[in-house]
Structure formats: C-alpha cells, structure tokens
Amino acid sequence: MNSAKSEVSITVVRRLPKYYQYLKDLEMREVEKISSKQLADLMGLTASQIRQDLNFFGAYGQQGYGYRVTELKDAIRNILGLSRKYKSVVVGAGNLGRAISNYERFGHENIEIVAMFDQDPNKIGKEVGSIPIKDIAEFNDFVEKEGISIAILSVPREVGQKLTDTIVASGIKGILNLVPLDLNVPDDVKVENVNITDSILTVTYYLDDMSEK
Amino acid sequence: MNSAKSEVSITVVRRLPKYYQYLKDLEMREVEKISSKQLADLMGLTASQIRQDLNFFGAYGQQGYGYRVTELKDAIRNILGLSRKYKSVVVGAGNLGRAISNYERFGHENIEIVAMFDQDPNKIGKEVGSIPIKDIAEFNDFVEKEGISIAILSVPREVGQKLTDTIVASGIKGILNLVPLDLNVPDDVKVENVNITDSILTVTYYLDDMSEK
DNA sequence: TAGATTGTTAATCGATTAACAATC
DNA sequence: TAGATTGTTAATCGATTAACAATC
Numbered sequence: 001m002n003s004a005k006s007e008v009s010i011t012v013v014r015r016l017p018k019y020y021q022y023l024k025d026l027e028m029r030e031v032e033k034i035s036s037k038q039l040a041d042l043m044g045l046t047a048s049q050i051r052q053d054l055n056f057f058g059a060y061g062q063q064g065y066g067y068r069v070t071e072l073k074d075a076i077r078n079i080l081g082l083s084r085k086y087k088s089v090v091v092g093a094g095n096l097g098r099a100i101s102n103y104e105r106f107g108h109e110n111i112e113i114v115a116m117f118d119q120d121p122n123k124i125g126k127e128v129g130s131i132p133i134k135d136i137a138e139f140n141d142f143v144e145k146e147g148i149s150i151a152i153l154s155v156p157r158e159v160g161q162k163l164t165d166t167i168v169a170s171g172i173k174g175i176l177n178l179v180p181l182d183l184n185v186p187d188d189v190k191v192e193n194v195n196i197t198d199s200i201l202t203v204t205y206y207l208d209d210m211s212e213k
Numbered sequence: 214m215n216s217a218k219s220e221v222s223i224t225v226v227r228r229l230p231k232y233y234q235y236l237k238d239l240e241m242r243e244v245e246k247i248s249s250k251q252l253a254d255l256m257g258l259t260a261s262q263i264r265q266d267l268n269f270f271g272a273y274g275q276q277g278y279g280y281r282v283t284e285l286k287d288a289i290r291n292i293l294g295l296s297r298k299y300k301s302v303v304v305g306a307g308n309l310g311r312a313i314s315n316y317e318r319f320g321h322e323n324i325e326i327v328a329m330f331d332q333d334p335n336k337i338g339k340e341v342g343s344i345p346i347k348d349i350a351e352f353n354d355f356v357e358k359e360g361i362s363i364a365i366l367s368v369p370r371e372v373g374q375k376l377t378d379t380i381v382a383s384g385i386k387g388i389l390n391l392v393p394l395d396l397n398v399p400d401d402v403k404v405e406n407v408n409i410t411d412s413i414l415t416v417t418y419y420l421d422d423m424s425e426k
Numbered sequence: 427t428a429g430a431t432t433g434t435t436a437a438t439c440g441a442t443t444a445a446c447a448a449t450c
Numbered sequence: 451t452a453g454a455t456t457g458t459t460a461a462t463c464g465a466t467t468a469a470c471a472a473t474c
Contacts, residue, residue: 009464009465011464011465012465013415013418013419014411014415016414016415016418017408017410017411017412017414017415018395018411020414021393021410021411035430035431035432036431036432037431043395044395046466046467046468047431047432047467048466048467048468048469049465049466049467051431051432051433051434052433052434052465052466052467054433055432055433055434059432059433061431061432061433062431062432062473062474063430063431063432063433063472063473063474064429064430064431064432064473064474065430065431065432065474066430066431066432067432079418080414080417080418080421081417081418081420081421081422082414082417084421086417086420094312095308095311095312095315096309096312096313098308098312099307099308099309099311099312100309100409102308103409103410106409106410106413106414107393107410108410108413108414111413111417149420150413150416150417150420152413173420173423174416174417174419174420175416176409176412176413176416178409180234180320182231182256182257188423190416190419190420190423192412192413192415192416193412194407194409194412195230196313196316196319196389196391196407197230197234197316197319197320198227198230198231198234199230199389199405199406199407200319200321200324200363200365200389200405201229201230201233201293201295201319201321202226202227202229202230202405203363203387203388203389203403203405204293204294204295204299204324204363204387205226205229205292205293205294206226206387206403207294207299207362207363207386207387207403208293208294208297209294210386210401210403222440222441224440224441225441248454248455248456249455249456250455259442259443259444260443260455260456261442261443261444261445262441262442262443264455264456264457264458265441265442265443265457265458267457268456268457268458272456272457274455274456274457275449275450275455275456276448276449276450276454276455276456276457277449277450277453277454277455277456278450278454278455278456279454279455279456280456429474430473430474431472431473431474432471432472432473432474433470433471433472433473434469434470434471434472435468435469435470435471436467436468436469436470437466437467437468437469438465438466438467438468439464439465439466439467440463440464440465440466441462441463441464441465442461442462442463442464443460443461443462443463444459444460444461444462445458445459445460445461446457446458446459446460447456447457447458447459448455448456448457448458449454449455449456449457450453450454450455450456
C-alpha cells in the first residue's frame with residue numbers, strides 16, 4: 001500500500017469491490033480457505049486473472065494451499081481504503097438522493113452519510129431517516145466543520161455542473177455522480193459515475209439485437 | 214444493423230449511450246456538423262476511437278466534412294434499439310424503485326415504466342406518480358398480457374436471486390439490476406448491473422490513495 | 427515426500443492509437 | 451482544385467490467459 005496504487009489500472013480497481021463482496025459472503029458462510037480457481041468459478045473470472053489482480057498489491061496466498069478468506073478480505077478492505085472513516089453528504093434531496101440516504105453506510109461501517117443538501121425551502125430543515133436536509137448555502141461551512149470527504153450528487157441534470165462547482169470549491173475530492181452528465185472537475189478530484197440512463201440503453205441495445213435474429 | 218451487432222465488444226456498446234447523449238445535446242444547441250476530432254475533445258476520447266467505434270456499424274460521415282449531428286444521432290438511436298417501444302416494470306417498490314419510477318422514460322420516449330411490483334400488502338394497490346404498485350403474485354400474467362420486455366430490479370439483496378428467477382420465468386430477456394448482487398440467469402437473458410455500493414468503494418480507494426501521498 | 431496451488435514470466439488476445447489513401 | 455476529414459489498415463499498447471518453477 002503505497003502511492004504505486006495510482007498505477008494500478010482502473011480495470012483492476014473496479015474488480016476490487018467485487019472481490020471484497022464475495023469474500024465477505026464466503027466469510028459469512030464460514031468458508032475458511034479458497035483457491036484462485038474456486039473464487040474464479042464463483043465470480044465468473046479466471047484463476048490467472050485473480051492471481052494477477054491480487055499481485056498488484058502483494059502476495060496474499062499460500063502456495064499449495066490457497067487464500068485464507070478472512071485474511072484476504074481484510075487485505076482488500078484496506079486496499080479499498082476502508083480502514084479509515086469517510087463522512088459523506090448527499091447533494092440534492094430528490095427521490096434518488098433520499099433513496100441513497102436510506103442505503104445507510106452502503107453496508108460499510110466506515111462510510112457515513114451525515115447530511116443532505118438542497119435549495120428548496122420546503123425540504124430544508126426536514127429529515128430523511130435521521131439525516132437532516134440542510135440549506136445548500138451552508139454547504140461550504142458544513143463541509144469544513146464536519147470534515148466531509150465524499151459528495152453524492154443527485155440533482156437535476158440542468159444544475160449538475162453548477163453544484164459540482166460548489167462541491168469542488170468546498171475542497172471535497174471524491175464525488176459519486178448519479179446525474180446522467182459528465183462532470184468537469186480538476187485533476188485532483190475523483191468522480192465515479194453511476195449512469196442509470198446509459199445502463200438501460202445497453203439493455204435495449206441487446207434486446208433489439210435479439211429480436212432481429 | 215444485423216446480427217453482427219452481437220460481435221461488437223461490450224466496451225464499444227457502453228460508449229454508444231454516451232455518443233447518443235452528446236449528439237442530442239449538440240442537436241439541441243443547433244450544432245449541425247461535427248468532426249471526429251471535435252467530438253473527441255468534447256467527450257474526452259480520441260478521434261481515431263470515435264471513427265473506429267462508428268465503423269463497426271457503418272459509415273455515417275462524409276470525408277472532408279465530418280458528421281451531420283442529427284443524422285448521426287438518429288443512426289445511433291436506431292443502433293441502440295430505440296426505434297421500437299419497450300414496456301418495463303420495476304420489481305421492488307422500496308425507496309430506490311420508487312425513485313427510478315419517477316425518472317419516467319429515462320428521457321427516452323420509447324421506454325415506458327408501466328407498473329411496479331411488491332409483496333407488501335401495505336404497498337400493493339397504491340400508486341407512485343401514476344404508476345400502480347401491483348402484487349408480485351400477478352407478475353407472470355401481467356408480463357404476458359402487457360408484453361413487458363424489461364424488468365428493473367430493486368429489491369433487498371436477500372431476495373435478489375429469488376425475484377430474478379421470477380423475472381426469468383416470465384420470459385423477460387432484459388434486466389436492469391440495481392441490487393448489489395451478481396445474478397444467475399440463462400445465457401439468453403441480458404443483465405446490466407448498476408452497483409452503487411461498488412461504485413462508492415472505487416471513490417474511497419482513490420481518496421485513500423491521495424491521502425497517503 | 428507428493429500433491430496442490432501460488433507467484434510470476436511469457437504468450438496471446440483485444441482495444442486503442444497512428445497513419446494515410448480515398449474522397450467529399 | 452486544394453484542404454479537410456473520413457474510412458480503414460497497420461502499429462502499439464494494455465489486459466487476459468497460459469505455463470511453469472517455486473514452495474507450502
């Protein structure tokens with residue numbers, strides 16, 4: 001775990017949460033060891049690929065034996081940065097923002113949503129679950145005071161870039177973007193896009209293809 | 214547009230909705246022509262890549278001129294299968310399912326959400342916007358009668374596979390999966406995963422990396 | 427020890443980029 | 451026509467798969 005991490009390709013990084021999830025499931029089912037072959041079959045990958053992926057970060061297995069599930073899970077947990085806490089806020093208290101707020105911690109004890117922000121006076125002051133909806137005008141102060149490190153963006157497309165600028169100005173370096181829009185941010189800000197609109201079009205693409213055969 | 218479509222790599226297919234979105238935006242701004250270079254700069258790709266991508270499907274440009282925005286947009290619209298209608302249902306009327314239902318058509322006039330399904334008697338019979346929540350027990354009949362082609366899955370992780378089996382049994386061939394779980398489906402069913410939980414972990418990965426430098 | 431499986435290097439495959447002739 | 455830009459082939463780069471020596 002050093003800054004060489006940034007040299008690991010995004011392709012590999014995107015597989016890490018999957019490994020983590022499968023290993024958590026295995027641990028819950030009290031599986032103690034697993035070979036790269038077994039894990040590959042489970043996940044739909046190849047054993048080679050798994051061994052290559054893991055070796056970007058270090059050697060976590062034991063020759064002739066395989067991988068200890070809990071040990072490997074904990075290692076990947078650390079690689080994913082989950083050994084420290086992340087306070088996050090949801091920007092945009094619409095339907096999707098409120099749904100995400102109910103996710104609560106995304107199943108990860110170290111990720112916490114502490115507030116939502118909106119500009120609608122009818123929403124400001126209310127709560128979703130136990131998460132308060134605050135005035136976007138107070139965004140900067142709140143981020144600084146609370147040490148927020150992640151913003152989850154769920155506003156209408158039309159104001160997506162504007163609110164992104166607000167988020168960037170606050171010093172936040174990580175954005176989970178749920179708006180179907182590519183955001184402009186400086187190089188030191190990481191944006192991860194979740195584009196439901198794009199995703200449904202890959203479904204229609206394949207459905208249409210099938211109907212033509 | 215023939216069954217050779219299925220030979221186009223998933224990497225290219227995933228870029229098609231992006232092209233479509235950018236071309237729609239350009240058309241709205243009344244831009245009439247665009248070169249692969251201009252579009253590449255706009256989208257953060259290379260001109261070569263765009264020309265390669267498009268040539269999987271045909272030659273839509275004009276040498277020495279570029280691409281006519283509306284013409285290319287319409288071509289990609291057809292490639293994405295958006296020239297026919299898709300009726301879809303949301304399975305799971307929780308917060309996320311209700312948020313998606315409010316998306317309405319995903320901005321595409323040919324995609325329609327016609328119903329939601331749940332097993333909670335407190336939800337069945339109610340409406341979200343103008344979309345009725347129906348009893349999951351009626352799923353099969355409804356799908357057949359209404360000619361549903363897409364299911365949007367947003368149920369708790371624990372029952373994700375069970376409901377997937379219900380969906381597959383109904384004959385639906387396209388699933389947009391919002392559950393953080395890999396689904397088992399037959400080869401002829403297309404699943405597109407939107408995994409918000411995995412996505413936030415790629416954010417923590419990069420944030421943690423930055424804090425170590 | 428023998429068998430199993432990793433860690434790692436080498437080979438292959440696929441995707442991106444570069445180059446340029448065709449042509450509008 | 452001359453300039454521009456595509457369509458397409460060839461070169462490069464990166465990711466996946468195969469192979470196998472190391473070793474538990």
